[in-house]
Amino acid sequence: MxxxxxxxxxxxxxxxxxxxxxxxxxxxxxxxxxxxxxxxxxxxxxxxxxxxxxxxxxxxxxxxxxxxxxxxxxxxxxxxxxxxxxxxxxxxxxxxxxxxxxxxxxxxxxxxxxxxxxxxxxxxxxxxxxxxxxxxxxxxxxxxxxxxxxxxxxxxxxxxxxxxxxxxxxxxxxxxxxxxxxxxxxxxxxxxxxxxxxxxxxxxxxxxxxxxxxxxxxxxxxxxxxxxxxxWHPTCLPGTGILMTEACRGEGAILVNKDGYRYLQDYGLGPVDPWPRAKAMELGPRDRLSQAFCHEQRKGRTLDTPQGPAVHLDLRHLGAKKIHERLPLITEAAKTFAGVDAVKEPIPVCPAVHxxxxxxxxxxxxxxxxxxxxxxxxxxxxxxxxxxxxxxxxxxxxxxxxxxxxxxxxxxxxxGSFQKGPPNVAEEGLTSLLSNDKGERLAVLRDEMRDTMEENVGIYRDEPGLRAACAKLATLRERYRRGVRLDDRSRAFNTEWLTALELGFALEVAEAMAHGALARRESRGAHMRLDFEARNDDAFLKHTLARHAGHAAPRIEHQPVTITRSRPRERHYGGEGKKATLT
Amino acid sequence: MKRSNKPIFWSLFGAGGMLSALVGPALIYKTGFSSQALGYERALLLAQNGFGKLAILAVIGLFLFHGCHRLYHSLHDFGIHVGPGLKAAFHGFAAAGTLAAAVLLAHIS
Amino acid sequence: MKTYIRPMSGWWKRNPFYLWYMLREASCVFITAYALMLLWGLYRLQQSRIQYEEWRESLSSPLSFAFHAFALVLVVYHSWTWFKIMPKTLPRMPLPDGLVVVGGVAAVVACTTALMVLI
Amino acid sequence: MNTITIECLRYHPESDAEPRFQSWPVPFTDDMSVLQGLQYIKDHLDGSLTFRWSCRMAICGSCGAMVNGVPRLTCETFLRDLYPGPVRIEPLNHFPIVRDLAIDQADFLGKLQSVKPYIIPDAEPQGTYLQTPEQMERYYQYSKCINCLLCYAACPQYGLNDRFTGPAALALLHRYNADSRDAGKAERMEVVNTEDGVWGCTLVGYCSEVCPKGVDPARAVNQNKIESTKDYFFRFFRK
CATH class of the missing domain: 3.50.50.60 (FAD/NAD(P)-binding domain)
Incomplete structure (x- = not known):
């Protein structure tokens, strides 16, 4: 070493x-x-x-x-x-x-x-x-x-x-x-x-x-x-999740459902006019927009694409010149990865983890x-x-x-100074992956983790789902410990080995997410609980701390939030307001 | 870092490339496929005239510098890495040809 | 760290783009030879009419014909490539690239016409 | 779902004297990129296949490879366009192979450093510099380089002589020289002026053809031949 x-x-x-x-x-x-x-x-x-x-x-x-x-x-x-x-x-x-x-x-x-x-x-x-x-x-x-x-x-x-x-x-x-x-x-x-x-x-x-x-x-x-x-970023390409920047909307793009209707007005972000306006409609925050998408989907008003449900991000009215000047990368990406010419067609988008x-x-x-x-x-x-x-x-x-x-x-x-004595390096924990003869395929564990998170720790959460996620993640960690079998046991540029180490970290981080979500029995910002729909400042105006507990599930604690000048009040977007000029 | 002396030869290469691109097709057509062209009297007249001398010198000299420069690079492209000595020989050859043309032109009066 | 370095031999055969490049570069053989041929003609001109006419005579040999035919094709290709890459080699211009190329080609046409008439 | 054969160059420094090809049948859908094909192989067929990738949206510059002999970003090259195949994937030309498709990038990184790719200011202004869109336009396209190295894989001069500074590094050199905020041109000209600076280029021009971001490195290099020539002759007129 x-x-x-x-x-x-x-x-x-x-x-x-x-x-x-x-x-x-x-x-x-x-x-x-x-x-x-x-x-x-x-x-x-x-x-x-x-x-x-x-x-x-x-x-x-x-x-x-x-x-x-x-x-x-x-x-x-x-x-x-x-x-x-x-x-x-x-x-x-x-x-x-x-x-x-x-x-x-x-x-x-x-x-x-x-x-x-x-x-x-x-x-x-x-x-x-x-x-x-x-x-x-x-x-x-x-x-x-x-x-x-x-x-x-x-x-x-x-x-x-x-x-x-x-x-x-x-x-x-x-x-x-x-x-x-x-x-x-x-x-x-x-x-x-x-x-x-x-x-x-x-x-x-x-x-x-x-x-x-x-x-x-x-x-x-x-x-x-x-x-x-x-x-969740509200405007990503279905399937790949490739980002269509919020700057699209910052420059004036609109979001419409399959009927061509600007649905955000139904979710506390309207009225539509005057438009554009800061902090209204498409210029609302990401959590609200992603949540609105879920509601539209539930109402059956999203489009069906081969990669899943989507709504339309429409830039056409901005004109070719502005689109190419301000949004060249996403124009290129929409063309390459979705086959859509943003100047001529709306781009199908959906929320993705961001x-x-x-x-x-x-x-x-x-x-x-x-x-x-x-x-x-x-x-x-x-x-x-x-x-x-x-x-x-x-x-x-x-x-x-x-x-x-x-x-x-x-x-x-x-x-400061260097610490004395040799450090205690857990070399075995890193290299043992290279000698496992028994165990599961890496991609299987990884995909199960991703599906669990997607399904049960998504935009909307509830107690049964989160409990299921916590249990599943515990099992996955246990299975990971029992063994991952790599095809590649060599040392030089072994990316499979590194992916396995990454998965070890990811599983623990995912567990902290799921347990934190389970403990937060309120809805706030990006954390939406179907079983606790309101924000609860009395009980949860505080940070969640997850502490590592070895092989066991993380310990969840809470910590006060520092408030100086702004007392919590209702979070307000949309409403009447001044029309803005986009430059 | 050592400065390259390429600018001298690249300029000559470029001038030759430009000249050959502009007049090369017509000249080659004339010498190769047009038997009436280049009669002795007209050729002599051209070589006696000051501008004519300059034009002939430019065509021969710059074509040579252009060609030799590319020849040298092509050897490199084929994986034959000639040393500085041979590189000088290529440019020297072009220079010698140019000099010869100049001497000949000086003798035509 | 052990690495493997692939050989370069025959690289120009790996991609048509490279073949066209090599063809462009090959024009230099003919341009050099052509200049030497002219130099030889100049030498003969300086000697005498008879020797000059001998040189002119040699230009109508089959060998000369073949040489000129190859040289003409390659120098035309050289002209085309020269002006096609011209926008990259010129200092920054306020003109669009396409116009620079068109201008170059127009200059070739003009020079060619002039020389065809004059010589 | 169709199936396409992907053949990859394999090389393992611990066990192979030289590279060999290995192929796999890969089922694919119309929206699958070559990169996703490689990921499919790694996940399901052979976890030892080694390649770099990251953003999968053509901006990080990791996933370049030779696809049927042409340097491409594998994330934005689609299997449907290569059907019926087979698709031949090799590491980027002209670089030493570390393993399979992973090449050694250290040489480029050293060259990048050598061209001083940062603003060397005259004097720092109060607030931001003023720079009009026209001034920005003079260097902007060169700043779009993602360092994916496709241009080096396209450049036979780099393959023949790896001391050549090469397209991307010279394009970035030019990017800073052309920036109205910069005053470091004289320092960078020392690199430009050398035999392995711009003079290593014979204007093959393929670098600009393969650039996935529309940067024109051949232009940057060749404009600097003029700069270098001016520098060569006019230095006598400067004090």
Whole structure:
């Protein structure tokens, strides 16, 4: 086993990880930063984000507005002190990206343009056509090449967190090309490993989004928070789940059912006119839109496509010029993956799992309860998304809190020291998969997990379904422990082995989701209980904490929500309002 | 990092490529398939005239530089990696041909 | 880390695109030979009328005919490719690519017509 | 449901001296991509088949491979278009094979770093820079490169001489040189000017044909031949 000693390890090379590495390198160029990622950084899932990133810049806008939109969008489950910090630092990070070369779309006068997004009361979403995540990621990756103190370990799979006495001391990673194990001894570790959407069948996420980092921290003793809040994006291609960005609607696209009727007006998002209006109809938040789809489906008003039920996302009235200029990626994707020319036909869409609101519990400084361990980005629950994330808050989250985590880890590493003695590495647990002769096929277990989550921990949940899911996941974990039989027992570039390790993490993360959902006997944001349809602030205005309990089911606890300025009230969208101008 | 001297030869290659693309088809047609063309008097007149001299020199010299440059690259394309010496020989050959044309033209008066 | 590197031999046969490229490059053989032929003609012209006429005579041999036929085909292909890739090789132009190509082809036609009349 | 034969180049560094082909019959529906075909093999027929993939929507750049001899993103190449097959899948040309379809990308990553693909500012402005849509248009297409390496697999010059900086890296170099916010052109010209910079290119032009994102690396490279030529001759006129 090879040992690498470094000051900071950043796990994950997406937006948050890169931003953290850069922040650490800028804090002190003498700090050695190891960037460990299971894919080459520019392959990370940040690349697929389309719509944009929120930052207050218009005169008619204010930090207070962004704060209120975010808190109400999150159904008051946000930690408001964290949201305050967040909104105050969004714009400066987006400006920094601009200085680093991000090609934000511009107004004719050369200033950065902004667009509408669901649940946002003002045009505040900075965008780079509909490739915002792609451009942010490549800008960050290419900028990171400037810093000699960042040493990349591309295609190293982080398999274990090393924690002694409540303090992190490094990680164990597998060099994918050779299958060799590496121990990275570090003073501080930043987890920036992204979400866990792949525990579901139909999702917008890349194949890498398997919840590894959440699983790593969870096993090492850090609690996962608010895992029951999973976001369904309302407009995805049926079957593949490929995302048709919310920016479509931000630019003026409409949603209609099979009768050509703008059904959102039936679900508290109307009236239709005047239109467009901020926070109304198609510019409502994602949870509401996805839920409305379910109701339409139940009423039999969705279209039948070979890949399942769908409604129509109609862009045609925007005109070819605007569609090609503002939404080139989704136009291409609709053509390639659905055979639809968005200029001439409406695109069939349905909800698909998109974003993991919950994650590794951290405070506003991105500190987890394990000393020296930080988390940022989708893998973390820093507290800004609450029960439902607003579109364009996550792309800016990764840079705002990526920086915080990198800074904090650097500060910790500067004052800290390496732990003494050899770390206790559970090598056997990693390599035993390569010698199992008996067991089940990996894909069978994986597919059963995905189907269970899809069926019983979906947009609408109830007690019997959730109990069934919890039981099923426990069985799946048990079956996984009993053995997975791999076709591939070799070391070099064994992706089947890595997929098996990922499944181990994913099963535990899925269990935290199901148990969290079972315990939350109310409906809030993206968590909709058929048996508890109302929000219940008295009992559940609090975070869910899931704690790892070995082979047993996770222990569920609750934690108060920090409220500073905005008392919970009814979450209101639609209604009468001023017509907005789309630019 | 070592600067390449390609710009000199690439410019000549480019000029030759442009010239051959523009006048190559007509010239080849004339010399190959049109027996009335290029009578002695007219050819001599052309070679005696200042502009004519320049035109002949340009066609011969630039065609050579263009052709030799591509020849050298084609050897590389076929997996024959010639060293710097042979590379110089290719360009040297083009230069020699150009020089010969210039000398001949100077002798025609 | 052990890796395998595939050989490059015969790469130009793997894809028609490469064959067309090699054909384009092959034009250089003829352009070089043609320039040498002209150089030889210039030499003969400088010598005397008789020698020049001998050179002209040699141009009507079957060998010369075959050479010119190949050279003509390839140089026409060279002209076409030269202007087809022209938009990529020119400095940034305010014109659309198609117009640059059309302009190039028009220039070839103009030059050819002029030379056909003049020579 | 139809069935199509997929033949894949296999190579395992621990046991194979050289690569071989292996084929499988794969049932497919009309909406299935080549990548999904490979995933089917991995899930159900042979878990040891090795390939990279991630976003499956043609933006992450992981899943490039030679499909019937042409460099393609397997996620946006559909089996229906290759029917009746067989479909021959090989790793991207011109790269060392690590295993099966996975190639070694380290060389490219080093080259990317060598072209300084980041803004080298003159002085940082207050707030954002002003950049008009016209100024943006000068570099934007080159910024769409997803680093999928199809252009390197298309470039025989890279295959013949792996020191050549290559299409994508040079396109990204140009992307920064052409950005109105950047002042680092002189530093990058040092790379451009070398024999293995732009001068390694003979304008085969296939790189631009295969780019799945409509980037035109051949244009970037060849415009920089002009830049390099100007740099070569005009350096004497600068102080």
């Amino acid at each position: 090879q040992v690498v000693q470094t000051d900071i390890v950043v796990v994950g090379g997406g937006g948050a990880g890169l931003r953290a590495a850069i922040a650490a390198a800028e804090r002190d160029s003498k700090l050695r930063v190891a960037l460990v990622s299971k894919v080459v950084p520019m392959r990370s899932h940040t690349v697929a984000a389309e719509g944009g990133a929120a930052g207050v810049t218009r005169e008619a806008d204010s930090l207070e507005q962004h704060f209120l939109d975010t808190v109400s969008g999150g159904d008051w489950l946000c930690d408001q002190d964290v949201v305050e910090y967040f909104v105050a630092h969004c714009t400066e990070e987006l400006v920094r990206l601009e200085h680093w070369g991000c090609p934000w779309s511009r107004l004719p006068n050369g200033h950065v343009n902004t667009r509408f997004f669901g649940g946002m009361s003002v045009q505040r979403t900075w965008f780079a056509a509909d490739r915002s995540g792609f451009h942010i990621l490549h800008t960050l990756f290419q900028t990171s090449l400037k810093y000699p103190s960042i040493k990349r370990y591309d295609e190293f799979f982080c398999a274990e967190l090393l924690v002694d006495d409540g303090r992190v001391r490094g990680i164990v990673a597998i060099e994918i090309a050779t299958g060799n194990l590496f121990v990275f001894e570090a003073k501080a570790v930043v987890l920036a490993t992204g979400g866990a959407g792949r525990v579901y069948r139909q999702n917008t996420n890349a194949g890498t989004v398997t919840g590894d980092g959440m699983g790593l921290a969870f096993r090492a003793g850090a609690p996962l928070r608010d895992m029951e809040f999973m976001q 974003y993991t609101m919950g994650g590794i519990f951290t405070n506003v400084r991105c500190e987890t309860p394990i000393a020296g361990l930080y988390a940022a980005g989708e893998c973390a629950s820093v507290g800004i998304h609450g029960a439902n994330r607003l579109g364009s808050n996550s792309l800016v989250e990764i840079v705002v809190f990526g920086k915080v985590a990198g800074d904090a880890a650097a500060g910790y590493a500067l004052s």
